[in-house]
Amino acid sequence: MKLAFIFPGQGSQSVGMAKELVEEYPKYQKYLDVAEEALGYSISNLMFNGPIEELTKTYHAQPALLLSSTIAASLLMENGIEPDYVAGHSLGEYSALVMAGTLSVKDGAAVVNKRGKFMNEAVPAGExxxxxxxxxxxxxxxxxxxxxxxxxxxxxxxxxxxxxxxxxxxxxxxxxxxxxxxxxxxxxxxxxxxxSGPFHSSLMRPAAAKLGVELTLVSMHPPKMPVVANVTALPVGDVRTIRQLLIDQVSSPVRWEDSVRQMIELGVDTFIECGPGNVLSGLVRKIDRSVTVHSVFDPASLEKTVQALKGETI
CATH class of the missing domain: 3.30.70.250 (Malonyl-CoA ACP transacylase, ACP-binding)
Structure with a gap:
């Protein structure tokens, strides 16, 4: 069996995201604590209690999804379930990079918060x-x-x-x-x-330029496993390329179908969506119904997935 962790992008956020996981596994409160130190506000309060209108603002939704997704993925890895590949849809690529060890949780949350602000500022609302x-x-x-x-x-x-x-x-x-x-x-x-904006279009180039400056200031390490990039739909392993692709990604198409097909071609037969919702799980099934798909977003789905994979993985 070859396994890929996949991470959702904006639109999957929901009030209560990761709340049950943190209550059941309180040591993961540390992810929220280090993120809040970088952000300067309580992202956990928004995640757990809303309101949804505030949580959905792009600069809040992006760190909230990164934190929810990386907590879910970390719990899988703690249970001995290790991915061969990681990939994320748009914002989810940052969650994938955190789980690959390229970005820290703190830096990941901080940079996607700024990414959200830059994207929000690039085009006036309604245009x-x-x-x-x-x-x-x-x-x-x-x-x-x-x-x-x-x-x-x-x-x-x-x-x-x-x-x-x-x-x-x-x-x-x-x-x-x-x-x-x-x-x-x-x-x-x-x-x-x-x-809230025309994401992944040429209108986002001002945001990409600002993000490029921020990414030069962020410490990055070579990934521990291949990360399949949105822009190329190919695995990437060196930091310089990862930085450039993250800049390009803001104004380039997300090649999700090609990314999934590439992972299947590389032998992946099982996908686990880590984080709230099941949007990516549905897309993977539409791309290839022969693969196995799980989603982990709360303690019950975590236990169900671990039990389903344990015999083959551990």
């Missing part, structure tokens, strides 16, 4: 948008987004999630026009997403 395009492949969708961009309304493919599900991102007008044209080109649906 950017994202939409999920269902039932149209990238080869047919890209000419649509290119045509709209050439008309002066910037829009790009942002997330290649799974067969039949691609997210576009750009100006509000660009996304609106591209959504209408995508349906004319054969898309089944175009669903506007409730997001």
């Amino acid at each position: 950017g948008a994202m939409a999920a395009i269902l039932g149209l492949d990238a080869e047919k969708l890209k000419p649509v987004t290119d045509a709209v961009t050439e008309q002066g309304h910037s829009v790009q493919i942002a997330n290649l999630n799974c067969p039949g599900q691609i997210v576009i991102s750009g100006t509000a007008e660009g996304v609106d026009k591209a959504s209408a044209l995508a349906k004319e080109a054969g898309a089944k649906r175009a669903i506007p997403l409730t997001v």
Whole structure:
């Protein structure tokens, strides 16, 4: 058996995230304590008690998800379940890097908080948008987004999630026009997403530049296991490349389907989504139904997953 830990991105946050895990395993309060020392506010209070409107703000959601995900993954590793590969969707790539030993919990929480602020500042509220395009492949969708961009309304493919599900991102007008044209080109649906900005589009380049400065100040170590990067969908092992890919990632598409297929090609047959929700679990199943998928987000799901894997892993 080959195993991959996968880590969710923004949108998976929920009030109460990691609360039961920390109550059941109080030593993991230390993750929250060191993060709060870096952040200067109580992220655990937001995670455990909300309100959801505050937790969903990108600069709060990003460290909250990183902490929830790394606590869940650390508990798996404490139970002898070690990944052969790690990968995360957008923000989740930072959770993967923490679990690979490249970033500390403290530095990871601090840098994604700043990443969230930079992304929030890059485009004024209401000027950017994202939409999920269902039932149209990238080869047919890209000419649509290119045509709209050439008309002066910037829009790009942002997330290649799974067969039949691609997210576009750009100006509000660009996304609106591209959504209408995508349906004319054969898309089944175009669903506007409730997001605070046009993530993974060229409009995020100002955020990428600011993040680049921050990343030069953060200590990084070579990963203990391969990290499959969003930008290339390939395993990466050296720190210089990791830094550059994290900068590129802010304004580049998340190649999630390709990342999952790459891990399967490398022999991965079991995926564990670490953190709240099960969005990535659903995407993996749509990409390849032959693999085994688990999700760990509370004590019950942790125990169930450990029991399911223990015979083969320990």
